[in-house]
Amino acid sequence: MQDxxxxxxxxxxxxxxxxVLSRITDLFSGRGYNITSLTVAPIPESKYxxxxxxxxxxxxxxxxxxxxxxxxxxVLKVYEHADLVEKExxxxxxxxxxxxxxxxxxxxxxxxxxxxxxxxxxxxxxADEPKRVENLLKIISRYNPKExxxxxxxxxxx
Amino acid sequence: xxxxxxxxxIEALIAEGVDTVFGYPGGAIMNVYDEIYKQNSFKxxxxxxxxxxxxxxxxxxxASGKVGVAMITSGPGFTNAVTGLADAYMDSIPLVxxxxxxxxxLIGTDAFQEIDxxxxxxxxxxxxxxxxxxxxxxxxLKEAFYIASSGRPGPVHVDIPKDVTAQIxxxxxxxxxxxxxxxxxxxxxxxxxxxxxxxxxxxxRPLFYLGGGIINSNAAYDVRELVHATGIPAVxxxxxxxxxxxxxxxxxxxxxxxxxxxxxxxxxxxxxxxxLGARFDDRVTGKLSEFAKNAGVIHVDIDPASISKLVKxxxxxxxxxxxxxxxxxxxxxxxxxxxxxSWRDTIKNFDSLHPLTYHEDTDRLKPQWVIQRVGExxxxxxxxxxxxxxxxxxxxxxxxxxxxxxxxxxxxxxTMGFGFPAAMGVKVASPDKVSINFTGDGSIxxxxxxxxxxxxxxxxxxxxxxxxxxxxMVRQWQTLFYNKRHSETDLSVQPxxxxxxxxxxxxxxxxxxKEEFDAALKDAVEKNIVTFIEVxxxxxxxxxxxxxxxxxxxxxxxxxxxxxx
Numbered sequence: 001m002q003d004x005x006x007x008x009x010x011x012x013x014x015x016x017x018x019x020v021l022s023r024i025t026d027l028f029s030g031r032g033y034n035i036t037s038l039t040v041a042p043i044p045e046s047k048y049x050x051x052x053x054x055x056x057x058x059x060x061x062x063x064x065x066x067x068x069x070x071x072x073x074x075v076l077k078v079y080e081h082a083d084l085v086e087k088e089x090x091x092x093x094x095x096x097x098x099x100x101x102x103x104x105x106x107x108x109x110x111x112x113x114x115x116x117x118x119x120x121x122x123x124x125x126x127a128d129e130p131k132r133v134e135n136l137l138k139i140i141s142r143y144n145p146k147e148x149x150x151x152x153x154x155x156x157x158x
Numbered sequence: 159x160x161x162x163x164x165x166x167x168i169e170a171l172i173a174e175g176v177d178t179v180f181g182y183p184g185g186a187i188m189n190v191y192d193e194i195y196k197q198n199s200f201k202x203x204x205x206x207x208x209x210x211x212x213x214x215x216x217x218x219x220x221a222s223g224k225v226g227v228a229m230i231t232s233g234p235g236f237t238n239a240v241t242g243l244a245d246a247y248m249d250s251i252p253l254v255x256x257x258x259x260x261x262x263x264l265i266g267t268d269a270f271q272e273i274d275x276x277x278x279x280x281x282x283x284x285x286x287x288x289x290x291x292x293x294x295x296x297x298x299l300k301e302a303f304y305i306a307s308s309g310r311p312g313p314v315h316v317d318i319p320k321d322v323t324a325q326i327x328x329x330x331x332x333x334x335x336x337x338x339x340x341x342x343x344x345x346x347x348x349x350x351x352x353x354x355x356x357x358x359x360x361x362x363r364p365l366f367y368l369g370g371g372i373i374n375s376n377a378a379y380d381v382r383e384l385v386h387a388t389g390i391p392a393v394x395x396x397x398x399x400x401x402x403x404x405x406x407x408x409x410x411x412x413x414x415x416x417x418x419x420x421x422x423x424x425x426x427x428x429x430x431x432x433x434l435g436a437r438f439d440d441r442v443t444g445k446l447s448e449f450a451k452n453a454g455v456i457h458v459d460i461d462p463a464s465i466s467k468l469v470k471x472x473x474x475x476x477x478x479x480x481x482x483x484x485x486x487x488x489x490x491x492x493x494x495x496x497x498x499x500s501w502r503d504t505i506k507n508f509d510s511l512h513p514l515t516y517h518e519d520t521d522r523l524k525p526q527w528v529i530q531r532v533g534e535x536x537x538x539x540x541x542x543x544x545x546x547x548x549x550x551x552x553x554x555x556x557x558x559x560x561x562x563x564x565x566x567x568x569x570x571x572x573t574m575g576f577g578f579p580a581a582m583g584v585k586v587a588s589p590d591k592v593s594i595n596f597t598g599d600g601s602i603x604x605x606x607x608x609x610x611x612x613x614x615x616x617x618x619x620x621x622x623x624x625x626x627x628x629x630x631m632v633r634q635w636q637t638l639f640y641n642k643r644h645s646e647t648d649l650s651v652q653p654x655x656x657x658x659x660x661x662x663x664x665x666x667x668x669x670x671x672k673e674e675f676d677a678a679l680k681d682a683v684e685k686n687i688v689t690f691i692e693v694x695x696x697x698x699x700x701x702x703x704x705x706x707x708x709x710x711x712x713x714x715x716x717x718x719x720x721x722x723x
Contacts, residue, residue, distance in 0.1 A: 014339075015338075015339055018288065018290075019276060019277075019280070019288075022277070022280060023280060026280050026281055030281050060466075063466070064463065064467060067462050067463035067467075068463050070462070070463070071461070071462075071463055073284075073285045073305060073337070073339060073340050074339055075339055076338065076339045
């Protein structure tokens, strides 16, 4: 049995045109579906963009979301991913007083490194599976991060 | 050809074969109205409210099967039209609604009569456009007509800033449409259709569940053929009334909240639901977990999102119902009509147990009598529109519909004020038929200003106001479920409907008896002018039978039996 509100990742290929993002987000809010994260960027050398939406719901709800997305005129394709490679990036800002070596080592374990060092703060970057990013964020909480930015997930079918 | 954006709109409407535009001018759409003034390829009907323009376009579309067109200005002109867009969206009515917008340079500055129109219409249209360059207009308008009328039909809104209608650019309406992302499935999967037919041949108590999609796809006569060839009984949704002729032996009646006992019992007892262009709306199914509980489900629909949305389909078939039914007819020999005789008898017994009827037990006229009487006197020669409320349900229950597109009503959205303007659109589309609008004393006041349009353009709609001095349907719920607390539903304070009609130049009648009603209707049909016939009816009559909201179809409140005196 799958969890009633299991996490799902949906990719949507849309025509790059005005208000296409609103059409998608309006559909989610209008029909009472959740968006956990949403990323969007143009697909190179095409007139399309790719959205990666992380949402949650039962199989039935996800099936409706997929069908409703398909109904939107500028939507080319909708994939509901089962077998996929998924990555998310996070940027984390620390006070300069924190142990930079420890943090750098930790980040390295999560496909990351220190990307900027200033007078008062330094910034680390990680890019990994969303679950692992979450894990890292838990661990580094003891280093008093000042700010954390997550990108939301991007995904590709294997 | 180098022409202005406004001229392009006219040229596109002509190229689409539009013969009637309903609308209301204003600042941002003036360039287009200037071109309307100069042309005589189509007529423009000036309604007295933008909402009425869209409802009239809906009525026109429903009666004719063509795309309805409405034109409005920016800001309040547009917001007034939103109810019409939402109504057309819920009932899958193909419309192209063109609105003016403030000039491009002023968009986003809170300019006079500016509103984010496409932002508002996004959730109540099939698609919408903000045209930012006149060179896009030919393509956009062509797409708009195509999208509105293809697949599951619906309204398309095109918002055009004033400077775009003034812009001179090249216009070529022969542009090829290239909609890579929009390709409706119209042909059903042959293997699925075959499987469905096999399932039907094995079923013991199959039931056709006919929906409004049949009307939209002009499939009613094919469906009649299928029903007769199989001998399988059928129920109709509210939106499908007229698919089968009222005297068809195999037509049980309407099902749902105010459906007949026999129709709802048949749906509860069937072992195979054959859904054609119906969407399992909550007003049809009642409590979902109890709906057709022991039945398999065949679901034919052009909209994949309608299939298995509420009731899981065992045989999903995505396609235009007309194509699918035609293909079903090819293997109809699989089915032996005589097999269902005892099932048909069971249903007949349901019907004789609790027939759809009413009691003539008061001094005042009964609304059901009025509707049946119009059916006797006008029958097939009238198109029937309604507003929303008790009168609407009585009309769906008691009018003897004999053909598709005869019944025009606001089903999904339930828009009070729909009936009168829609009936005008119906009359324009179908001038040879009498256009009747059954309405209530609540609904009629929501668009009564259209008396002026009907008088000016000589559109002789006969409005039959079933007057119980109540907002009747809400009053009925208050009586039944709110312990008779009739909160804000007593409409005892009313205009003089006769004088109201006369004030605009129409005709008014107030009738209390059967004889007066017959005389008024006869006179109204002969005079051929817009009419109000106010019928004073029994105040506390309820629409029966009734499935209480959220209840099971087989658990109906029934008409009390009366001993014959």
